[in-house]
Amino acid sequence: MRYWLMKSEPAEVSIDDLAARPGQTVPWFGVRNYQARNFMRDAMRVGDLAFFYHSGCAEPGIAGICQVCSTPYPDATQFDPASPYFDAKSSPANPRWLLVDVRLIEKTPYVSLRRLRGASELANMPLLARANRLSITPVSAAEWQFITGTLMA
DNA sequence: GCCAACGTTGGC
């Protein structure tokens, strides 16, 4: 089992939005970066756990824990001309963008980016690397345990 | 709203 961190802008899908959805599940739509896509397509497995991270907001940070609950499948928004995520170069026969569904496990005590940066145990997290822009990043078991066991305690 | 970093595009 692997651990991940997945960024979402709360103005688009917040932890509370996820909690309010049918089955508390959401397709992780809108990823348009190949590295992040490849994590979903190639590395994620049903049952993997992920931090649900709020980005692009006043206080960025981890807002909850979710779980991968589907195998990869095409992101429907890439085929919708009305969607901001529309991709004219993709086609249903040869979809470019795949996603997985995630289900809420729990809303956690909020762990701000500032606190994450302050923990030397987390110095190697890709999230904290300078100018990191990747919306899905791996989390090590040690980092996961430190965040859930210490920062969320 | 600024700006640094970085991925993508497209001309050559």
Place this chain on the structure above:
DNA sequence: GCCAACGTTGGC
């Protein structure tokens, strides 16, 4: 295949 231009991300 190089690389400049451009667009986007995301913290501040």
